[in-house]
Amino acid sequence: AQSVAQPEDQVNVAEGNPLTVKCTYSVSGNPYLFWYVQYPNRGLQFLLKYITGDNLVKGSYGFEAEFNKSQTSFHLKKPSALVSDSALYFCAVRDYNTDKLIFGTGTRLQVFP
Amino acid sequence: NAGVTQTPKFRVLKTGQSMTLLCAQDMNHEYMYWYRQDPGMGLRLIHYSVGEGTTAKGEVPDGYNVSRLKKQNFLLGLESAAPSQTSVYFCASGGVGRNTEAFFGQGTRLTVV
Numbered sequence A: 001a002q003s004v005a006q007p008e009d010q011v012n013v014a015e016g017n018p019l020t021v022k023c024t025y026s027v028s029g030n031p032y033l034f035w036y037v038q039y040p041n042r043g044l045q046f047l048l049k050y051i052t053g054d055n056l057v058k059g060s061y062g063f064e065a066e067f068n069k070s071q072t073s074f075h076l077k078k079p080s081a082l083v084s085d086s087a088l089y090f091c092a093v094r095d096y097n098t099d100k101l102i103f104g105t106g107t108r109l110q111v112f113p
Numbered sequence B: 001n002a003g004v005t006q007t008p009k010f011r012v013l014k015t016g017q018s019m020t021l022l023c024a025q026d027m028n029h030e031y032m033y034w035y036r037q038d039p040g041m042g043l044r045l046i047h048y049s050v051g052e053g054t055t056a057k058g059e060v061p062d063g064y065n066v067s068r069l070k071k072q073n074f075l076l077g078l079e080s081a082a083p084s085q086t087s088v089y090f091c092a093s094g095g096v097g098r099n100t101e102a103f104f105g106q107g108t109r110l111t112v113v
Helices: none
Strands: A003-005 A010-014 A019-021 A024-026 A032-039 A043-050 A056-058 A062-067 A073-078 A087-094 A102-103 A109-110 B005-009 B009-014 B019-025 B032-038 B042-049 B064-067 B073-078 B087-094 B102-104 B109-113
Touching: A003 A010, A003 A087, A003 A102, A010 A019, A019 A109, A024 A043, A024 A073, A032 A062, A032 A073, A043 A056, A043 B102, A073 A087, B009 B073, B009 B102, B019 B032, B019 B087, B019 B109, B042 B064, B042 B073
Parallel strands: A010 A109, B009 B109
Antiparallel strands: A003 A024, A019 A073, A032 A043, A032 A087, A056 A062, A062 A073, A087 A102, A087 A109, B005 B019, B019 B073, B032 B042, B032 B087, B064 B073, B087 B102, B087 B109
16 A cells, blocks of 8 residues: 655754655655645645656746655755744655555644744 | 634533544545644544545544544544543644645643543
8 A cells, every 4th residue: 555654753943944744745656745734623625745757846836846766755945944934744645556545644844043 | 715614612511421522624625634633642643534434543432433524624533532632722724635745723721621
């Protein structure tokens, strides 16, 4: 079965510094990977998705994600963090066989002024 | 354009009571999902549907039933609520295709006492 893992429960970064939120995947076949963000007391919002052939994917709010097939990773990045980026971030994968959308456990990003 | 709407937003149930959560989408999406979100466990898929009249089990289906009689609606039922079902429930919808993203509702906070 397809799965994603987010190894860090929380990431802390100072405003203005680059940030990385990690995600690794386990899939058979082509990976269909997504990043979502959840602000307090809100639903999830789509940030970006992997498109086959593009190792660097750009998304909303200045976020981008780097796909690395050899390391089976799809890390979320931003060159300069904002305090307003503080939220819960989820990586997700579409199961190739069942069409289920499976989420990781989430990483809380805290950006300090 | 309302997107994905969940009803109700909050509910308190007594153990053993039943209830139905309603999810409605106005984007003509084929796929719909029900998730529960618990601290430290991310989003776990309860049931999902790949089209009107179809339903399938997710990762944690026990104690829940679903129906998709109309394309725009996906109902989640709890026949006999248990305290372990205290959670935040999210509905999502998405288009056909493995690389299509899902759109989420605002969530329903359910407490079973």
